[in-house]
Amino acid sequence: MDHIRWLLGRTAAALLTLLGVSVLIFAAVRAMPGSYTDLVLGPLATRSEKAAAAARFGLDRPVVEQYLYWLRNAVQGDFGTSLAARTPVATEFGDRLPVTVTLTALALALTVLIGIPLGVYTGTREGGGRGGAAGRLVSAFGMSLPEFVLGSLVVFLFTRYSLGLSVGTYVPWSQDPLGSVGSLFLPACVLAVFCVAATARTTRDAVLGVLVEPHIAAAVARGEPKGAIVRHHVLRNAAVPVLTLVATLTAYLLGGTVIIERLFNVPGLGSYLVDGLDRRDYAVVQAGVLLAAAVFITMNLLVDLVSGLVDPRIGTVGKRADA
Amino acid sequence: MRAAAVRVRRALAMRSYDGLFRAAVWVLGVLLLVTLAGPFVGVGGQPDAIVGPRLMPPGAGWPLGTDNLGRSLLPRLLQGIGTTLLLSCLAVACTALISTALGVIAGYRGGRTAEVILRIGDVLYSFPAIVLAVLVAAVLGPGRTAALAAIVLVTVPLMTRMVGTAARAVARREFVTAARISGVRAPTIMLRHILPNVAGTVAVQGTYALSVGILVEGGLSFLGYGVQLPDASLGLLIQEGGLYMVGAPWLIVAPGVVLVAAIMAINLVGDSLRDRFEPRETRSLV
Numbered sequence: 001m002d003h004i005r006w007l008l009g010r011t012a013a014a015l016l017t018l019l020g021v022s023v024l025i026f027a028a029v030r031a032m033p034g035s036y037t038d039l040v041l042g043p044l045a046t047r048s049e050k051a052a053a054a055a056r057f058g059l060d061r062p063v064v065e066q067y068l069y070w071l072r073n074a075v076q077g078d079f080g081t082s083l084a085a086r087t088p089v090a091t092e093f094g095d096r097l098p099v100t101v102t103l104t105a106l107a108l109a110l111t112v113l114i115g116i117p118l119g120v121y122t123g124t125r126e127g128g129g130r131g132g133a134a135g136r137l138v139s140a141f142g143m144s145l146p147e148f149v150l151g152s153l154v155v156f157l158f159t160r161y162s163l164g165l166s167v168g169t170y171v172p173w174s175q176d177p178l179g180s181v182g183s184l185f186l187p188a189c190v191l192a193v194f195c196v197a198a199t200a201r202t203t204r205d206a207v208l209g210v211l212v213e214p215h216i217a218a219a220v221a222r223g224e225p226k227g228a229i230v231r232h233h234v235l236r237n238a239a240v241p242v243l244t245l246v247a248t249l250t251a252y253l254l255g256g257t258v259i260i261e262r263l264f265n266v267p268g269l270g271s272y273l274v275d276g277l278d279r280r281d282y283a284v285v286q287a288g289v290l291l292a293a294a295v296f297i298t299m300n301l302l303v304d305l306v307s308g309l310v311d312p313r314i315g316t317v318g319k320r321a322d323a
Numbered sequence: 324m325r326a327a328a329v330r331v332r333r334a335l336a337m338r339s340y341d342g343l344f345r346a347a348v349w350v351l352g353v354l355l356l357v358t359l360a361g362p363f364v365g366v367g368g369q370p371d372a373i374v375g376p377r378l379m380p381p382g383a384g385w386p387l388g389t390d391n392l393g394r395s396l397l398p399r400l401l402q403g404i405g406t407t408l409l410l411s412c413l414a415v416a417c418t419a420l421i422s423t424a425l426g427v428i429a430g431y432r433g434g435r436t437a438e439v440i441l442r443i444g445d446v447l448y449s450f451p452a453i454v455l456a457v458l459v460a461a462v463l464g465p466g467r468t469a470a471l472a473a474i475v476l477v478t479v480p481l482m483t484r485m486v487g488t489a490a491r492a493v494a495r496r497e498f499v500t501a502a503r504i505s506g507v508r509a510p511t512i513m514l515r516h517i518l519p520n521v522a523g524t525v526a527v528q529g530t531y532a533l534s535v536g537i538l539v540e541g542g543l544s545f546l547g548y549g550v551q552l553p554d555a556s557l558g559l560l561i562q563e564g565g566l567y568m569v570g571a572p573w574l575i576v577a578p579g580v581v582l583v584a585a586i587m588a589i590n591l592v593g594d595s596l597r598d599r600f601e602p603r604e605t606r607s608l609v
Contacts, residue, residue, distance in 0.1 A: 020446035031462050136343060144587035146538050147547045149561060149579045156568045259542055271452065277461050293449040296327035
C-alpha cells in the first residue's frame with residue numbers, strides 16, 4: 001500500500017514537473033527577441049503583411065490562449081507545424097528520432113560494456129597507491145574531455161588521414177543498415193568517452209561503498225569465494241547508483257547531442273532543435289525541448305521504480321525518515 | 324564556528340593532500356597567474372595586432388602560430404583563458420550564493436517550502452544543459468551576459484539539491500534542536516549552525532559547478548551563442564580553430580589542451596575536497 005501511494009506521488013510529481021517545463025519553454029520562446037514574422041518576411045514587410053502572417057499562424061491570439069491550444073494538441077501528439085519548413089513537426093521528429101536513438105544506443109552500449117566492468121574491476125582490486133592514482137587520473141581525464149574538443153580532433157584525424165571511416169556523411173538506416181551504424185560509430189565513440197569515464201567512476205565508488213558493509217564481512221567469514229561475493233552481494237547492492245547514472249546519461253544523450261550532431265553533420269533531433277532556435281521556429285523549439293525534458297523526467301521516474309524493485313527499502317524507509 | 328574554522332584551516336594545508344591534488348592546484352595557479360599577469364607584462368604582444376602572414380605554424384614572432392587574420396595566437400589564448408575563467412568563476416559565485424541560500428532554507432524549513440524550491444529546481448534540471456544554455460542565450464541575445472546567466476541556470480538546480488540534502492541532515496542534529504528550544508531565531512540558526520556545517524558541501528559542489536561552467540561556456544561559444552568576436556574565449560578559439568583545422572591544426576590544439584587541463588585540474592581538486600569533506604571508510608576485506 002505504501003509502495004503504491006509512493007508510486008502515485010512520484011508520477012504526479014513528474015507530471016507536474018513536465019507541466020512546469022511546458023510553461024517555461026513556452027514563455028522563453030515568446031520572450032526571444034525577433035519574431036517569426038520578422039524573420040520570414042524580412043525587414044521590408046509592411047505592418048499589415050506582418051499582421052496577416054501572424055493571424056495565419058495564430059500568433060495574434062493572447063499568449064495564454066496560444067499556450068492552452070498548444071498544450072491540448074501536444075498531449076494528443078500534434079506538435080504543430082514548423083513555421084519555417086511548413087511541415088508537421090511530428091513527422092520531422094519521426095524521421096529524425098531513429099537517428100538520435102541509434103546514436104544514443106551505440107554510445108550507451110559502449111558505456112555499459114566498457115564502463116561497468118571497468119568500474120567493478122578497479123573497485124574490487126582497489127590497491128590504493130600507484131594503481132589507484134592512475135585510475136583516478138585516467139577517469140578524470142575522460143570526464144574532462146569536452147565533446148567539442150574531442151569531436152573536433154576526431155573529425156580532423158579522420159578527414160586529414162583517411163582512416164577508413166568517413167566523417168560528416170550520414171547514411172540513412174533504410175539505405176544500408178550496416179553503413180548507417182558505421183556512419184554513426186565515430187560520433188557515438190566521442191559521446192561515449194565521457195559516459196564511460198563517469199560510469200566507471202560511479203561503479204567503482206558504489207562497489208567500494210558496498211565492500212565495507214558488514215554483510216560482506218559476514219560472507220567473507222562464511223568462506224564464500226570472492227567471485228561469488230562480488231556477483232551475489234556486491235553487484236546487486238551497487239546497482240542503484242549505477243542505474244541512476246546510466247539513466248541520466250541516456251536522457252542526456254537523447255536530449256543533448258546538439259554539439260556532436262552539428263560537428264558530425266548528423267540529421268538528428270539536436271541539430272533540428274538548434275536550427276529551429278536560429279530560425280525562431282516556435283513549434284520546433286517548443287516540441288524539441290518538451291520532448292527532451294519528457295525523456296529526462298520519464299527516465300528518472302523509471303529509475304525510481306526500478307530502484308524500488310532492486311532495493312525494496314526505497315520508498316518506505318525514505319518516507320518514514322521524511323515524516 | 325570554531326570547529327568550522329579549524330576544519331577550513333586543515334583543508335587549506337596543502338601538505339595533507341596527495342600529489343595529484345597538488346599538481347592540479349599548480350595547474351590552476353599557473354593559469355590564473357598567466358591570465359592576470361599576462362596583459363601587464365605584455366606576453367606575446369597585443370591580441371588584436373597583426374604580426375605576420377596568415378595561418379603560420381609556430382615560429383619566432385608568433386610562439387603558438389598565427390590565425391586566419393595573421394594575429395598571433397598566444398595573446399589571444401591568454402585573453403581567452405581570462406574570459407573563460409572570469410565568466411565561469413563569476414557565474415559559479417552567483418550559483419553558490421543562490422544555491423546555498425535556497426538549500427539551507429529548504430533543508431531547515433523542510434515541508435512545503437522545501438517542496439516548492441526543489442520542484443522549481445527539478446523543472447530547470449529537466450532541460451538538457453546545453454539546450455537550456457542555448458535557450459537562455461537566444462532570449463538574452465548571445466554574449467557574455469547570456470553565457471553567465473546560462474551557467475548559473477544550468478548549475479543552480481543540482482547544487483541547491485545537494486546543499487539542501489546536507490542542510491537537512493544537519494537540521495536534524497541535536498545541537499540544532501537545542502538551539503531551537505533555547506529560543507534562537509530561525510535566521511540565526513541557519514547562519515550560525517547550519518551554514519558552517521554545509522560549507523564542505525558548498526566547496527565540493529562549487530568546484531564541480533566550476534568545471535560544468537567552463538564546459539557550458541565552451542559549448543555555448545562553440546555553437547556561436549556565447550562570447551562574441553572580436554572578444555576571445557577558449558570555446559570561441561576552439562570553434563575558430565576548427566574551421567582551419569586541416570591546414571592549421573595548432574589553432575585548435577593550444578586552446579583545446581588548455582581547456583582540458585583546466586577542467587581536469589578543477590575536477591581533481593573537487594574529488595580531493597569530496598574525499599576530505601565527505602569521508603568514507605574504504606578499507607575492505609575482499
